[in-house]
Amino acid sequence: MTAVQETFTDPTTHLTDTDIENLGAELDAIREQVIASRGERDADYIRTVIDAQRKLELGSRAVLLFSLFPPAWLAGTVGLSVSKIIENMEIGHNVMHGQWDWMRDPAIHSTTWEWDNASPADMWKHSHNELHHTYTNVRGKDNDLGYGIMRVDDEQPWKPLYLIQPISNAINACLFQYGIAFYDLEIGRYLKGRVEKDDFISRGKKVLAKIRRQATRDYVLHPLLSGPSALSTLTANLTANLVRNLWTHSVIMCGHFPEGVQTFAKDSIDGETRGQWYLRQMLGSANISGSPAMHFMTGNLSYQIEHHLFPDLPSNRYQEIAPKVQEIFERYGLTYTTGPLPKQVASAWREIIRLSVPNRPSQHAKGVQQ
């Protein structure tokens, strides 16, 4: 019986160094055009989204004060789920990326934003903005490749722990906001002795304090304010947080786990040029195709490729530059990985299941990757 051997073919062998630098220049030009035209309509966009989200949240929590009545429970839970998703994805993630810092509004700024999530903003920014976006898909450096508990690419060595990864992934999905919080705590690094104990303890306290504040609000205060509806408000809030966790987990999986997404060896990024950095972002990310509503609810992470190319451009612009980016992929002979949401989620899950068991070492173990 022969196991399926995944043969890796470097998709960039047809590109010369000059090609890659030209690619970089073309992408730089797209970025410059967006920055030059950034202005009032973009500012109006984010202000409108924030305004609407806060009203939706207030309204939903107000409705939940009467959650004993099933229609109120349903309406409030749906509204709160949607508002939490928008706050985390379209607003929080993007504001903390610095996409709106150019407005010079201290209320909408990467240095001041704290989001509705168990993970403290500054710790999230470190692991996401600094580590994930700089070392995107570099094995051994980008821990988003499985969060330290899963194997998501053929090139990652297999460990027995990964046998249960479909289950760990499912649990992580349900508890995703806590998953992120503990992931950002970098427990693994601490256990390997790479983080000072005092440092780790103070960070741990920070995480626990944030979790405590979030949980008190959702599971103690809001229910208590609902008087007779206390228990149903509690279940409503638990449900809304669960819905947010499941949705964000699924969307985020689609960014780098589906089939067709490439990972990179640690030493392959030594001396990486700007063009090569762009190329790695292009090959290491996957998009999701669908309706404007879907794009909005994913916080425009459905444009993961565009986001990874330009993490600091306003999210409303990704859909505008996507056709140009796609055209560049075609001209340089690269595959623009995308697909409808169910297909991409299924693809990610298939990879997680497939890679939970060891596969034969493939032929390209020593091959040159980008």
Add this chain to the structure above:
Amino acid sequence: MTLTAPLTASRTTPTATLRAQMMKLAERISTPLLPADYLDVIDPLRSGAALRGRIVAIHPETRDAVTLVIRPGRGWRGHMPGQYIRIGVDVDGVRQWRAYSLTSPTGRPDGCISITVKAIPDGVVSNYLVRRARVGTVIQLDQAAGEFTLDRPAPAKVLFVTAGSGITPVMGMLRNLPANSATDVVIVHSAPTAADVIFGGELRKLADRGRIRLVEIHTDTDGLLDVASLQDVVTDLPERHTWACGPIGLLDALESRWAAAGLAEILHTERFRTTVIATGEGGTVTFTAAGTAAENDGTQSLLDTGEAAGVLMPSGCRMGICFGCVAPLRRGAVRDLRTGALTTAAEGDGVVIQTCISAAAGPCDIDL
């Protein structure tokens, strides 16, 4: 999210303690935001909010000046005639702060205040306010400030020397003089032409009624005001307390003449912020919190310069994508090493830059 600090119980009266406890409870419910962040969505001008105002009317004054009537939020503490306010206006999405003199009577029945803005060439905010501002827009405000105010009671004899938009604080003072005021007012005002005199109609009517003596100098035809000849125009000059507002040259000349005549204490000047931010290749970078200064040649990043000088510099990707190195540029000019784009800042602008991709483009102060 709002940066207003939570209310802490500083007095021990029962109501104060109860208030503080309610505030704390509200914060625990609104976390991670502050209650103000939600209340702002409902009523940005309520009492207790960060100070804001809404433009309720725009009146053209001259071909390049308008008066904006603003309804301030309920936290507005009033002003003294001659003072100015800083306003924060979003122009093309970017928040810009500028200072303008208040021209309204202090006790307007409708509670509104007014400023009069003259568009200066290449002025981002002034041109926006004069040409594009719309009624209904909410702007950020600061409480009234400034010491360019008329004494109370006003002196017996007063001279105002103004030019261009320098008439605005003076108008603020004039409109607040009591109707039965016996003060003898002389105004010497310069503007390019008669049509460019802001509040020209109102001033000339006051002159006709004998309430003030108005001397207009139309610089296009009469040339610039010669400070030396003021004595001939206003013969009792040494008896008049003088308030002057206009270009730097005019104010410098007045100050040296008054000082020479030993009359420095009766001259008051208001210098409008003319931010001339020096730009060039490289410059001295002052790290204000660390108390260190270092030279940057314009090709090295501020992050590298700071680290070499021993300053504790936050950093991340060191390539401009993660925003882990952002720091306030208190004043000065920096250039984006990737694109050459220039960013300038003056005190109070709230400009924040990424140190890993910025180099000095002139002297600059970084709050690190």
